[in-house]
Each structure stands twice: as structure tokens, then as C-alpha cells.
Amino acid sequence: MTTLGSRAGWHRATGALVISWLVAAALAVSFHRFLPEQGWLMVHLTMLGAVSNALLVWTQHFTRAITRSSASAGRGGEVTRLVVFNISALGVVIGMVTTTSLLTLAGAIGAGAVSAWHAASLAQTVRTSLPGRLRAPARYYIAAAALLPPGVLLGWWTSTAPEGVTAYVLSAHVAVNVLGWVGLPILGTLITLWPTVLHVRMDESTESRARTVLPVLVGAVLIVALGSLIPLLAGESGATPSRILQALGLLGFVGAGLWLLQPAAAVTVRGKVGDFPSLSLASGAAWLLGTLAFAGLWVATTGVPFSRAVSSLVIPLVGGGVVQVLLGALGYLLPVMAGGGPSVLRGRIAVVDRGATWRVVAVNAALLFYVLPASSLVMVTTSLMALGVAIVSGVRIALAMFRTPEPITYAESASQPSADAPAAGENKPSPHSRREESVLSPHSRREESVLSPHSRRRGDVGRGLGERSGGIVAGLTVALLAVVGGVAGDPAAAGVVGPLGGQIVAGASPSVPASGAGPSVPASSEVTRVDVQVEGMRFVPDSIQVPAGSALEI
Template structure:
């Protein structure tokens, strides 16, 4: 990317206690706090899930609806305004509205309250649709913006969520059942995981991945990403539609799988074209940051997992789909969230430049070890979900490892930063 990237702010010697200005991410704080609350709830569920209602469905939606949706909504709008250079922010009460709907879904289905499920899904979907309208208005108002294509991909991601939410509501309410249930569930998962989460992440990685490593992406990579992410988003839309027909018997279902796999192959190529130059830039960065090894893990795993998904869909080997879903949720999306938390925590919590610098130094301690443990936990969870070896103990060990690393990272980022006079 040719546009100069903003370096971390510095302060002249002797002014380390100078108060810092308002963080550019300050308005994202409410959504981040909601996401952290759901993340803590997810850690509790992982520790005591057998005695809690909802089963695996509840854990997945704690992450996708509670954590992921809060963060995607706030950061896609923030970065959408950044790349289109438009002013304004969404109203402060939108996170409250969105999370009222999220709670309705999370309580409605496990509790058997279909009216609450439908109401909650309607509120969340409406919130996402209005966010889509705001981002679309930004892009149209920013005539000639070099990176307006990023806002366009955010729009496509929001559209994927709406499609996935409609499918999810139809599945949860029992409208889609019988032979249609399996294909609709697979389409729902792809729309939400690869569309809502994946497209947003890929568009953001082009510029924010290198920024978290304090470097720049190579020239021309943004133009290639723009072309292939548009194609990948279209491929995913086709795949979601065709996946609905994979439950049909005989040659019709087999043909649908082949077409869906081909469409997902376009998405996989787009993901690879985005991730490879980001990986090269981040690996070659002259400075070592706390987020750097986590970003490398994200861009290393994403192309591998989506390529494997193409094979699974083409072969109809659905028993592997849960394992791939775990790999995407933990190794790609959750790891990207951890990297973002590590990068943003000093900006959000450092009241002074000195406090920010102390928090940066604290997070850099053991950063590579934490990233390595994340990858080990992802591998164990994925193999356990695939039922390779003794699956249950392996998966339990993986989830425990991921929970411990996440908790340690949260404590490291959120623990109060002492004033120099208190040290």
C-alpha cells in the first residue's frame, strides 16, 4: 500500500507524563466492552459447559453474535469512515440496541422461546442493515477515495450477515426442516463465518495488519486485494445460495456441491492474495510488536483453512466441517480479535504517553510464547473436533489452553498501569 501509515505517537524526552489526546478508537469502547463481557461468558461456558443450557450452539453464538458482531459493527464503521474520509459516528445507543437483540437470540433458542428468538434476530438484523446503509452512504459520498473498495467489501460482509441471519431464524423457528435443514445450516455457517467475519477481516487486514506490526504492505498489494476480494465476495454469495441445494438427493445434490466448491475456490484465492503479502510485510517488519506473532498466525492459517473447506464441500465430507469451523473461529477470527486487543489496549487505556509505553512493554513480554500456545490450542481443538485420536481429552486440553491464554492476555491488557510515582 502506497499511502503512508500513521506510526505510533511519540513524545519528546522528559514529557513521558504528558496527557494524551482522545484515542481515535475511543468511540469503539462500548462495543469492545460488550464483546469482552461475552468473551468472559464464553470462557465460563467452556469451563462448565456441561452443566449449562444451550450446548455447542450456545458457545458458538456467544462468540459469533456476542463477540464478533459487536466488534465487526464498530470497527467496520470506524475504518469505513477512515478510508472514505467522512465524518460522524453512529449514535452511542446503537450498541445497547444491538445487544438487546443478541441477548434475545441467546436466551430465546435454548429456553424454547421462539418469539424471543425471532424478535432478537430481527433487532440484530435491523441494526446490521442500518449499519450497512451508513457505510454505503459513506462510500457514495467519498467520490474518488482510493480505498473506497474497502467500504464496499464491508457492505458485502453486512449483506452476508443479513442472509445468514435470515437462514438462522428460519432454522431456529423450524421453517426449514427435513432435507432442507442440512444445506441451510451449512449455508448459514458460511455466510456468517466466511462472510460476516471473514470478508470484514480480509478487507481490514490489507491496511491494519501491517499497521499492527508498525510497517507497510508492499506496493500493488492493495490493488490486487481490491480485485480479488470483490470476486471472492461474489463467489461466497453464489456458494451460500447453492449450498441450500446440497441436501437434495442424487445428482442434484452432488452437482450443487461441485458448484458451491468452485465458488468457494474463488473466495479461497482472494483470501490467499490478501494474506500472503500481509504475511511477508509483517514477517519482515523491523520492529517486534506484541500483535505481530498473532497477525502472522491469522494470515498463515486463513488460506489453509478456506482451501480445506473447498475440498470438504466438493467431496461432501461434512464430518470435517465442524473441525474446520473450529479452526476458523479460533485460529483466524479469535486470534485476530486478540491481536486487535493487544494493539489497541495501550491506546485505550494509556492516559499518558508514559502509561501507554509501559503497557506496550508489558504486552510485548511473552508475546511469541502466547501466540505459540494459541496455535497449539487451535490445533488440539481442531483435531479433537475431527475426532482424530482420543478426541474428547484432546479437545478439552485445547479449549483449556485457549481459555488460559485469552484470560492471561486480557489480564495483561486490562490490569491497571501504575503511575511512575507509585512504582
């Protein structure tokens, strides 16, 4: 039995905390029609709850690891920060749902104070540790934690700002919290975690490149945030400069992020991507940077405000990007930290990785169908399908962490094909790659033999494309079923036509009007054009009246 004071007990407890917030977010998505502020809830239960807790825990862990510090002094400060942060986050959620502005403000101040304390703790760890080669990720974590206090206060401002101000403040809030608080740690972690997951040596240029890129990334965050607020000072005349700065900041952030990750991407050819952590991390990073790049180009070419662009891209940005990175990281780290010895660890890894190919393909194919032009019902079915499969991945991670699986011996694992095992004639991994694995934990010497390329038994790992084709087909089939379900539920909206050219109405014969539909109305040449905007988390206007027979253009 483990205790909170042990490493395994600590990571089981904090892992359960993160998963609890993810469960709450999944419930909010499932029952959003019955909830107030449903759009806000779905995003913030994920980002403020699950993702922020994971960042508080793992940025502290990684900072200790790369500075070769230990938690021997106790975790009193960490426990206090997590308790206060979660109480504050609950205060923000309850305040928003009940429209209690003071409670929302108190929660925002509490969360910001914890983040500032966290930044100071990380800085103290770096300052008091012995000099080392790999310090860049810790600087990313400190910068991110320093950005959260103004970010949460901007978030509170969005809940109280007048209607004409909300969009500008929301843009700044998203820039600081999504790009800064979440984006910086993701990029700073991937440069070391990705080679570790693949069991290859980290590129020698990573540290110097990371030091160079950090000011550019922070500058890009500030450009987007400050650019978003220009119209508050300059009025309508500041709208164009605001959008130019937003586009430049977004594209600059993406460009700097790609340049930062290039060495990590380059070492991919020396490893093999095929287990759940590597597939999920790669997919999440692609969605995160790809969505931000699309938002930047959208703002630059059409002049659409950043707040409207990001409101339209919440699912690919949060679900496709952030959540997949989070699940991939937890899928790699939690089995290692849960303890139990080499054979048990191999069993935990097998639980996480079983069916990895179909799960990752299903999520990403469903998200791809979601972002393509489609009816609203298809968007609903594909997003729910992606959520359901992501829940399956979360459940497998939880099972691997909390239940002791059947141990897998070295002989059994060696008989399984391994993605990381060197092919005939290749050299075995360099001893230096083992040192890179110590980034995960100051205690990881005990795990080195467990994490050896020869000992990781994984459900789908080590198979070529042909052997994984079953999982690929299964994942695509699941996603296509979601599309078919959406089209069948509303064929008219999907543009499905009957044999005589008329649109099919759900539940009716192609030649007979649906019950209650009334007689057919001949189409006219009139077009009703309506400009719909997103204010906060609401559409304005939220209802449209169109004369019978005329077309609607939004």
C-alpha cells in the same frame, strides 16, 4: 476521567462490551455440560456477541479513518445501533436456549436491521467524503454488512427447519455469516492493519488488487450459500452438484484471500514479527484460511457435506482463526485508543506484549494437537488449554485498557531492544509509513511519535529466535502438558498399552481389570459400522450399542 463522548471513553466502553461477550463465551465453554444448546451457545456468544460487536465498532472507525471523516457529528447513531444489536443478540440467545421461536426470530430481525443500517451508514460516509486513494476496506465492510441480514434469517431457519433440511440451511448460514460477515472484514482490514502493525509502508498494488478481489470473494460466498440450498429444490439428485459448488466456493474464497494478502505478506520482510498483535494476527489468518482450505478439500475429495465439515472444524475455525485475529487487532488498537500520552501508551503496550511468545505458541500448539488424531479427552484438554491461555491474553488487553500502567519514558524504551528498530546500516522507515498509520485513526498524528519504531517497548519484541527460545519452550511445554493430561486421564483411548500388550485402563493395574470393568472379553472378528451425522448441533444417533468383543467403526 474519560467520558463516552471522548475517543478514549468510547473505545473503553465498546472494548468492555466485546470483552464481556468473550467472558460469557469462556464461561459457556467451561460449564457447557450444564447448559442447553451448549455447542450453539459457545459458537454464537463468540461470533454473534463478541466478534459482531467488534465489527460494528471498528468497521465504522476504519471507514472514517480511511475517508478522513470525523465523528464530530456525534455517535448517536452508533450508540443506538449497538444497543439495539445487543438487545437483539440477547433475544436470539434466550430464544434458542428456551426454544422460543418467536423471540429468536425477533432477535434475528433486529440484528439484521442493525446490520443493514450499518451498511447504509458506511456507504453514506464513503459517498460524502472527499476522494481518496485508499477506499477498498470500506467496500469490504459494506459488502459484509449487507450479507448479515440474510445470514441471521438463515440462522433462525436452522432452529425451525425439519430434520432433513437443517444441514442444508446450516451450510448456507455458515457460508454467509462466517465467510461473508466475518471473513470479508478480516481480509479487508488485514491489508492495511498488517503493514501498520509492522510499521512498514503498504504495497502500492494493495488498493487495486483489493478492488479486483472483492467481487470474487463475494461471489465465492454466494456460490457456497446457494450451492448448499440446491438439495432443497432438486432433492437427492442435487447433493453432488451442491458439494461441488461448496468445494469450489470455499477453495475460491481461500485462493482469492491469499492473492489479496500477498502484498501484505511481502512487506513482512521489512518489519519484524514478534509482539503479541503481529503474532496473533498472523496465527489467526493462517488458521482461518487454512481451515477453510481444508474444509474445501474435504468436501471435494470425500463428498462430506459442508455442514458436517464445518461442525467438525469449529474449534480451529473460530478459536484458532477468528478469535486470534480479534485478540491481535484489539491488542494493537485498544492501547492506542485508551489515551494517556506517549509514556503511558508505552506502558500499555508493554502490558499487552509481556509474555507474548509463550502465550501465542501455547495456543497454537494446543490447537495443532487438537486437530491431530487423538482421543476425545486429549481434544478436551488441549482445547481448554488454548481457551485458558487466550483468556490470559484477553485479561492483559483489558488491564492495558482500563488500568493506567506505570509510564515508560522514551529513554527507557530506547534502551530496550525493539523489533521495529532498524539494524545498523539500514535506513529509517520512510515518512510514508507514518501516513499508513493514519489508517488507524483520523486523530493519529498525535500518536505518530508514540507509534514510532523507536518508541514501542514490548516484552518479547526485538529478540531473535534464540532470545525468544525461552518463550517458545514454555509455550510448547504448556501444550504438551495438556496432551499428557489427556493421555493420563484415558490411556486406553490414547492407545497406551501395558507391559504385556494389554491396554491400560485408567486407575487400574495393567494386569488387573478396573473396578466394575468385569472379566475380559475375547475380541471377535465382527465389526459394527455406524454412520454418525451432525444435525444442527447434535450427533445422530447420539448413542451406539456394540456387542461385546466386536470392533466399532464410525
